Amino acid sequence: MASNVTMDTIVSLCxxxxxxxxxxxxxxGFGSTYxxxxxGVELLRNVRNLWWRAMVQEREDVVGLEASILGPSAVWExxxxxxxxxxxLVDCKNCRMRWREDHLLEGNYxxxxGATKRDxxxxxxxxxxxxELTDPRKFNMMFKTFVGVVEDTASVAYLRPETAQGMFYNFSNVLGSMRRKLPFGIAQVxxxxxxxxTPGNFVFRTREFEQMEMEFFVKPGSDDDWHSYWIEERFQWYLKYGIKKENLRIRPHTKDELSFYSKATSDVEYEFPWGWGELEGIANRTNYDLTQHAKHSGKDLSYFDEETKEHIVPYVIEPAAGxxxxxxxxxxxxxxxEPDKDETRIVLHLHPAIAPVKVAVLPLSKKEPLVNLSKEVAKKLRRKWVVQYDExxxxxxxxxxxxxxxxPFCITVDFQSLEDNAVTIRDRDTMEQIRVPIAELSSMLEGKLALD
Structure with missing residues (x-):
């Protein structure tokens, strides 16, 4: 990593x-829930909105969906x-702790x-x-529940372990209602x-989490090119919003680690304090999902190609991020x-579009004229941005x-502001300060807080 930040430091800050x-x-507490x-809600909202902007709003070939969380067992079968x-899973015969064998083999603990222990x-x-550990046994990770008053096999339901399936079983609905042609995508958050x-590393791996996924349906034969396209597109998104390039890499999956439905998968990985970890996976799911749902439901999930006059089952490229x-x-x-005079300055150099608070308004004094003017400035700016007022x-x-x-920016209202109707803006990263008329404040900030 470019910095030496530890997870304890980040957890404490959070x-x-x-x-x-x-x-x-x-x-x-309740294990692995946050x-x-x-x-945090402002930060998450910014992440979601920027992902949606790039994946849906700015594209002509992707539409959105919000599918149900609870689903019948038939979907997951x-x-x-x-x-x-x-x-x-393996259990320790001595201390009774339980571990994922694949995580042991990968050195995730x-x-x-410390270093992986072996005899x-x-x-x-x-x-x-x-x-000593027991022999491994299989454990299904889905949360199972029952719908209705009788707990029998007919009432079994599951909380979804991924958002993808809702986009597959709604394929025909979207295709018909939105009059889509291949290639096109369906996105969901x-x-x-x-x-x-064994969840861990703070919010990196938890039992309840939020996904940002898109299923991009393409003609068979064009899937390899589209897979390469989306790998590069998603990698550039992280760079655009400030992630340092030296902390990112693209890692193709080897054949023995591919998911059962995947023709090819590449991960965008980040060098976390504990090492490299998956940030986003971009998978070529072939036509597995549509074929399976068509088979089990008895419904036609094919696409009629007007050019060839043939019905085809599209392949799917899936960028999936948390x-x-x-x-x-x-x-x-x-x-x-960062060193600053006689102390250390702790700073988050977040891209302005990611930062949870865009502007802070700070009166130099608690005297009423300054407080009134400061609150008036803050009120006007809140129409466009998340603003904190602090006195x-x-x-x-x-x-x-x-x-x-x-x-990104602090606005100081001082006694001179009462005379010249101007304020001082301080830049977070450079700590430089400039004087700006209040009348020009909003337009100037618009340029500095642009999403791109």
Whole structure:
């Protein structure tokens, strides 16, 4: 990584400044669940909106969808999740802790427990105590529930483990209602649920998370080109909004790690404090999903090609990212500790479009004329941006608070403002200050806070 930030530092910042809180903390917490605080919800909303803007709003070939979270077992039997969405689990015979065998093999526990432990014969041992592990057994990660008053096989339902399937079983609905032609995509942002046995690394891997996925339907034979296109398109999106290029890479999956439905998958990976990890996967799912749902439902999910006068089952390219994981990545990558006079300045160099608060308005004094003018300025700016008003403590400490949450610009209202109707704008990154007439303030900020 370009910086030496630790996850403990990021976790502390998130709680202290209102980005992320442990869920149900007053009751002792609830494992691997988190609540997003006042700044966290703004950060997440910005991530979602920028993804939607790039994937739907700015394109002619993608439309949106919001499918249900709860679904019948038939959907997940058709998709293969009931039989294939499993992890190999092992238990320690000594301390009784449970582990995912694939994560042991990949060294995913090394950041917390040190180097992977093995016996003299090379067999994996418990990361916690070094004890002997049981043979692996399969565990389905979907959350199962029942619909209605009778808990029987007919009433079984699942919380979706991914958002993708809603876009597949709604393929014909979208195709007909929106009069789409290939290639075209269906995009969705929403919650998914996986019963992870060993979640970890803060909000990186949790049981409840938010996905940003798009299924791009193409003619068979054009899928390889479209797969390459979307890999590059998604990689550039992260660079556009400030992720440092040296912290990103594209890693193609090897044949033995491909999902059962995938012809090819490449991950956009980020170098997190614990090492390289998946930020987004771009998969060529072939025509597996549409074929499966057509077979199990008995409905025609083909596409009639006007050029060839043939019915075809489209191939699908799927860019799939996590909103919560992406927000965490932006925080980590933007974090910096910089020397400033006799102290260290903590600052989040977030892209203005990502920053949860765009502008802070700070009166130099709590005297009524300054407070009234400052609140008037803040009120006008709130029509366009998220604005914080802060009059507590010295102006220097208020600047530091805003630096730490990534606010791009601070506006100081001083006694001279009462005479010249101008304010001072401070830039977060350069700390340079300029004087601007209040009448020109909004138009000037529009240029500085542009999304691109």
């Amino acid at each position: 709680k202290r400044r209102g980005f992320v809180f442990p869920s149900s903390e007053i009751y002792g 609540d997003y605080g006042p700044l 058709a998709s293969g999740h009931v039989s294939n969405f499993t992890d190999p 090394e950041a917390e427990y 003299a014969a090379g067999k994996l041992l418990c990361p916690n105590c070094g004890g 929403g919650k998914s649920f996986r019963n992870e046995i 909103a919560t994981r992406t927000a965490l990545t932006f925080l980590i990558d933007a974090y910096a500790e 507590s403590q010295s102006i220097g400490k208020r600047y530091r608070r805003q630096d730490e949450i990534g606010t």
